[in-house]
Amino acid sequence: MYQLLPPPPRNRQVDLAEVYAYPAGAPRWVRANMVATVDGAATAGGKSEGISGEADKRIFGVLRALADVVLVGAGTVRAEQYRPTRVREQYQAARAAAGQAPTAAIAVVSRAMDLDWSQPLFTSPAVPTIVLTATDAPQDRIDAAAEAGAEVIAAGTGQVDLALAVERLAERGLGRILCEGGPHLLGQLAAAGKLDELCLSVAPQLRGGDSMRILAGPDLTEGLPLILHSLLTEDGFLFARYLVGGTHGSAAGSGKEG
C-alpha cells in the first residue's frame, strides 16, 4: 500500500488505522465506505463482490474495526447476506482502550422489516444487531426481530428519519458510524445532510451497463462538495478519503501515515 496524498515521509509504512482515524472529540461522525469501478458501477451482478479486491477488503476491515456501529440498508443485507462483524485481534486492545465494544454492532435500516430473522446476523452476533425502523412498521415483524435478539429502534413515521436515527445511535454511545450503503440509503443520508465523510475505493475496471452508482434516490440539487483528505493506492485501486465540504474539514483525523 502506498500513500499518494498527503505526501508521506519516505520509508514509512501506511498505518491504515491512523489514516482512517475518526476525528477526536466528535460526538457523532458518519462515514460511508463504498467501492465503485472507474466508470462508476457500484454493483456487478447485484453485488459488490465482483468489483472489490484484497486491499479494498483490508480497508473495509479496518473501517469496521474503528467504528462503533455499521449502518446498512436492508437491501444490502438481503443482497449480500450480511453476517455479524468480527474484529481482528490486532485492533481489540485499541477498541477496549477507546471504550468500544469488542466489535461494531450492525444497524439495519428497514421499513418493511422483511428480513430473515433466523440468520446469524440476528441470532448470534457478539453485539446485538439493531434494526432501525419506522414507528408504524408491521408489529408482527417488530416482534419477530425482538424475539430473534435484535434491538428495535423506531426513528420516524412512514420511513426512518435518518437524522433522528443518527441521534438515536449517538445517544447509545454509538457515535462513530460507518455506513456501508447501499446506494439508496447513502443517497438519503447525503440528502439529509448527515454524511460527514466518504471513503471510496475505485476499482481498476470498467463495467458498462446500468449498474447503480454509489448514491441513488434523491437528487442533490446543489451538489455536495467534497474535500480530498487522503489517497492511497495498491494493486491499481485508488482509496480516497473525502470529507464533506464546509466546516467538517478541520475536524477530521490527522491523515498522517505512520
Ligand SMILES: NC(=O)c1ccc[n+]([C@@H]2O[C@H](COP(=O)([O-])OP(=O)(O)OC[C@H]3O[C@@H](n4cnc5c(N)ncnc54)[C@H](OP(=O)(O)O)[C@@H]3O)[C@@H](O)[C@H]2O)c1
Ligand atoms: N459498491 C458498494 O460499495 C456497495 C455497498 C453496499 C451495497 N451495494 C450493492 O447495492 C445494492 C443494494 O443497494 P440498494 O440501494 O438497493 O439498497 P439499500 O440502500 O442497501 O437498502 C434499501 C432498503 O433499505 C431500507 N431503507 C433505506 N432507507 C430507508 C428509510 N429512510 N426508511 C426505511 N427504510 C429505509 C428499505 O428497506 P425495506 O425494503 O426493508 O423497507 C430499502 O428498501 C446491492 O446490489 C449491493 O450489493 C454496493
